[in-house]
Amino acid sequence: MGTRLTTLRLLLGDQLNPEHSWFKHVDSEHLYTLIEMRQETDYVLHHAQKIISIFSGMRALAQRLEVEGHRVHYLRIGDPENTQTIEGNLKALIAKHRCIKFEYQQPDEWRLDAQLSSFCHALSIPSEMVSSEHFFTERLETAELFKTQKQWLMERFYRQMRVKHRVLIDASKKPEGGQWNFDHENRKRWSGTPPEPVDHTRRHDHSSLWAEIQAAGVSSFGEPQCNTFRWPVNREEALDDLERFISDVLPYFGEFQDAMSTQSWRMFHSLLSFALNVKMLSPQEVVAKAETAWRQQRISIATAEGFIRQILGWREYIRGVYWFRMPDYQDSNHFAHDTPLPTWFWTGKTKMQCVSKAVGQSLDHAYAHHIQRLMITGNFALLAGIDPSALHRWYLGIYIDAFEWVELPNTIGMSQFADAGLLATKPYVSSAAYIDRMGDYCKGCYYDKKLRVGERACPFNALYWDFFIRNASALSGNHRLGMVYRQIEKMDTESKTSLQSRAFTIRNDLDQI
Known part of the structure; x- marks a missing residue:
């Protein structure tokens, strides 16, 4: 009996589509592999539910493919032969099964696309990238x-x-x-x-x-x-x-x-x-x-x-x-913000009820909807001058649906205006008024939504005005911000100084608010 000709086909953790054309016909010459690995769990700190969801989805698809008659080699996170890297595992599988070709579906993340492209370039066997058959549009x-x-x-x-x-x-x-x-x-x-x-x-x-x-x-x-x-x-x-x-x-x-x-x-x-x-x-x-x-x-x-x-x-x-x-987009930082994430991003323990609820919900369910992300946590981060790359890594880790291709532009461009306006026509920031208008978070909060200065004044208020004062040279020419800067022009020096002083106090000790 001759050696079985084998083409190794890789399925990534976000490629769990059993309707893909790869699976229309059962062919013993194709070996499918799904790999749980530390490379993917560890590149940022992930929410437990996100790791569980992806692994359980991978295992379910592997089981389905096997039931349908496909050849599958599944590597679990704790398997002794698991090298915990994509290159190490693929090299071992190609050698073990004497594969004559390697195929993979188009990755959605730049780092994996670059990694697999480099891996294929060094291979001694042919390789091919095929469409994931998912999106309405092509990449470019x-x-x-x-x-x-x-x-x-x-x-x-x-x-x-x-x-x-x-x-x-x-x-x-x-x-x-x-x-x-x-x-x-x-x-x-x-x-x-x-x-x-x-x-x-x-x-x-x-x-x-x-x-x-x-x-x-x-x-x-x-x-x-x-x-x-x-x-x-x-x-x-x-x-x-x-x-x-x-x-x-x-x-x-x-x-x-x-x-x-x-x-x-x-x-x-x-x-x-x-x-x-x-x-x-x-x-x-x-x-x-x-x-x-x-x-x-x-x-x-x-x-x-x-x-x-x-x-x-x-x-x-x-x-x-x-x-x-990509890849330069991930380093965008238009306002040169460099403040680390406050500890309550990991605990939800802050006196700001809106932030506490949004972060606490995220920790409990690995989910928050787009306004909670944009106008609560993202809004605060931009106003407080938090490093956009640190916020990006937090969003990428905490949310069940966060994969870099969709999360990074939303954070860097839409949420943090770190790309200087490529995506958004203005920074999406607000004072307490918007937050109160769209929900009940302000009710019963330690802070007063109507106060701008003072220990019990809502931090969003002083931070909002301070943000526009600090960044006047970059933003005052934006036609969508004309009303904001007209209001600032009407403020007397004492009012502006008080707002900036309150904002400085907040930004100087974010863990305590």
Whole structure:
């Protein structure tokens, strides 16, 4: 009997799509490998639930492929032969199985793309990178659209995607509902009505997996919730979550997507981003189901458009920014901020109730919605002068859906304005007024939302005005900030000095606020 010809195919932890064309036919010449490794658990400190979710998803896919008849070599985090690096494990597998070729799906993170490209260059056998068959766009499609533009406006990209993919577009290529964007209708505060939808998510017991992860010496933070784990482990569970969201939750998502509440950590959000980002779900099917719900008159056009914009618009746009701007983009620091993260980013123990709730929720559930990330933790970090790369690493580690291609541009560009305005037309910062308008976080807080100075004054207020005063040379010419600087011009010297003094006190000892 001759030696079996083997092509080794690598599946990364965020490539858990059983519908990929690789799996359409069972072929004994293909050997699939999925590898749990310290390289991936340790490059930043990760939330326990994120590690558990990815590993459980990898194991479920491997088991499915084996049941379907595919050859699979799975390496667990504690296996003695696991070298804990991608190169070491792949070299060993190629040698063990005498592979004649190596194939892998296009990675979504720059570091893995560079690492695998270098690995393949040094291989003595042929190699090939294939599409992950996931996104609406190719890596550099966004860059091609904006190649002559100084600023990359998402709205222009989004409209082109709508037309190209015929999403919420009528027969004359005009937007359904008569306008492209209904964002102004999606900013309501939630007071408890309608009630939070029932959470029908199944619960998993990942105690044994968590024990394996700990035994392997993997460091993490946050609550593992391994006995009552809510995140999906396979495509079937993710599809069930999608169906329940579309039928039970999406009708209310649009109006309250920016709302914040101490009474609910999930409210009307889909919680589908993890399943999307590890490719259990495709963005095409999620968008299609939302559009169908509108065409069947189950949701409003504003709700459909607001949800679809996040996926077809923002998600694809952010990926385009990432691939065009990396690797230099990760070092962007327009304001030269260098303050370390305060300790309460790891504990949630601060007297600021809004921050305490947002961070505490993140530690408990590995999740916070976009306004909590942008206008609570991100807002505070920018106003306080926190190092954007430190904040990036925290976001990348703590959130269940955070993979660098989507998290880094959101943090560096949208949240921290560290790219000097490539993504955002202005810094997204606010005083306590916005936070109070969008939720109930200010109620019962130690700090007074109305005070600007004094020990009990909300830190966001003094930090807000100090930020614009300190950065006047860089920001005063921004046409979207004209009103802010007109207000500063009207302030007397004593008022400005008091605000800056209060801000200095806060920034000088962030751990104590």
